[in-house]
Amino acid sequence: MDKREICSGVYWLGAIDWERQLFDALVPLPEGTSYNAYLIKGGSKTALLDTVEPDMVDTLLHQLRDVPAVDYVIVHHAEQDHSGSLPTILEKYPHAQVITSAKCLPLLQDMFSLEKDRCLIVKDGDTLDLGGRTLEFMAMPWVHWPETMVSYLREDHILFTCDFFGSHLATSDLFAHDKARVYDAAKRYYAQIMMPFRTHIAKHLERLVPMDVRVICPSHGPVFDDPPFIMEAYRDWVNAPPQNKVVIPYVSMHHSTKLMVDMLVGELAARGVSVQPFEMTVTDIGRLAAALVDASTVVMATPTVLNGPHPNIAYAAFLMNLLKPKTKYLSVIGSLGWGGKVVEQLSGILTNLKLELLDPVLVKGVPAEKDRAALAALAQTIAHKHSL
Numbered sequence: 001m002d003k004r005e006i007c008s009g010v011y012w013l014g015a016i017d018w019e020r021q022l023f024d025a026l027v028p029l030p031e032g033t034s035y036n037a038y039l040i041k042g043g044s045k046t047a048l049l050d051t052v053e054p055d056m057v058d059t060l061l062h063q064l065r066d067v068p069a070v071d072y073v074i075v076h077h078a079e080q081d082h083s084g085s086l087p088t089i090l091e092k093y094p095h096a097q098v099i100t101s102a103k104c105l106p107l108l109q110d111m112f113s114l115e116k117d118r119c120l121i122v123k124d125g126d127t128l129d130l131g132g133r134t135l136e137f138m139a140m141p142w143v144h145w146p147e148t149m150v151s152y153l154r155e156d157h158i159l160f161t162c163d164f165f166g167s168h169l170a171t172s173d174l175f176a177h178d179k180a181r182v183y184d185a186a187k188r189y190y191a192q193i194m195m196p197f198r199t200h201i202a203k204h205l206e207r208l209v210p211m212d213v214r215v216i217c218p219s220h221g222p223v224f225d226d227p228p229f230i231m232e233a234y235r236d237w238v239n240a241p242p243q244n245k246v247v248i249p250y251v252s253m254h255h256s257t258k259l260m261v262d263m264l265v266g267e268l269a270a271r272g273v274s275v276q277p278f279e280m281t282v283t284d285i286g287r288l289a290a291a292l293v294d295a296s297t298v299v300m301a302t303p304t305v306l307n308g309p310h311p312n313i314a315y316a317a318f319l320m321n322l323l324k325p326k327t328k329y330l331s332v333i334g335s336l337g338w339g340g341k342v343v344e345q346l347s348g349i350l351t352n353l354k355l356e357l358l359d360p361v362l363v364k365g366v367p368a369e370k371d372r373a374a375l376a377a378l379a380q381t382i383a384h385k386h387s388l
């Protein structure tokens, strides 16, 4: 795909990775992704904002075939999906200067050999004059790494946000007009990449409020020509109280734990509580992460394996502990043969979260009617807690 015009003199460039299935060897990409770069032509200078995953640098070089000079390469973030093609671009444009933050430069130098006299450090509030067009740099740590900055093209009201507001979505659409599809992809992306940094993001969102941002250009997924759409979604994910919703990661070895999950799902649904079970031997962890964004309660459902939870449930707990959702309540249900410490072990994993533990329901062997009553009591407690 060739470069595309966002407005006169401002272009989307980049590579659409239709086939990639996994990011960071962790994040599933059911809809692929894109690595967006942007080109701004000012009256006197031209700036390239970020690059692409190095495997796809040929696509970027093709898009730059008729761009004789790039004066500045802005590096918002050091992760290789955006910075990895920097050496190739600097070779193509030997007079281009790298503009980045003081925190980003050493990270880049850890990956490539960068001549120091080609690099200009900018700090929050600094500007770069391109000739009738002014880029303002804003430090926005932790979207996604501590060095991240964004830049604002003042005259055109365009905010270039790198990972912030991104979505892992391979699409031929330049703009995010298929809102339902983009919302889902952006929520998954937020859950897996941004949610651990919620408190930082809340401050960054506040900072954007007084600005007259008319276009948001992230480094993954489509461009937002309706910024309130994604900014309001972020405010909701970051700040709104969790919903009347339960997420149940589960594994069952001999159907007993599954039977308990089915019972609990029915009891919760009967009380008007939304519930999403995820079978952890096959589930897409991106869907699980997205569900955690606004779940008030998580119930881990596990058989006892060698005295502890099934390893896939321990993984679910470990992942949840990393992602730090707004979840308030935790419970554990499951079937065991003779004994174990599943509750202690799972609680011991979830140390980053302040969770209130609701009475677990652990059953020996196949659940009986009395166990259904215990699950109904747990559902009642959850419904009550959610109503507070």
Ligand code: FEO
Residues within 6 Å of the ligand: 077, 079, 080, 081, 082, 144, 145, 163, 219, 220
């Ligand atoms: Fe898309 Fe943190 O890199």
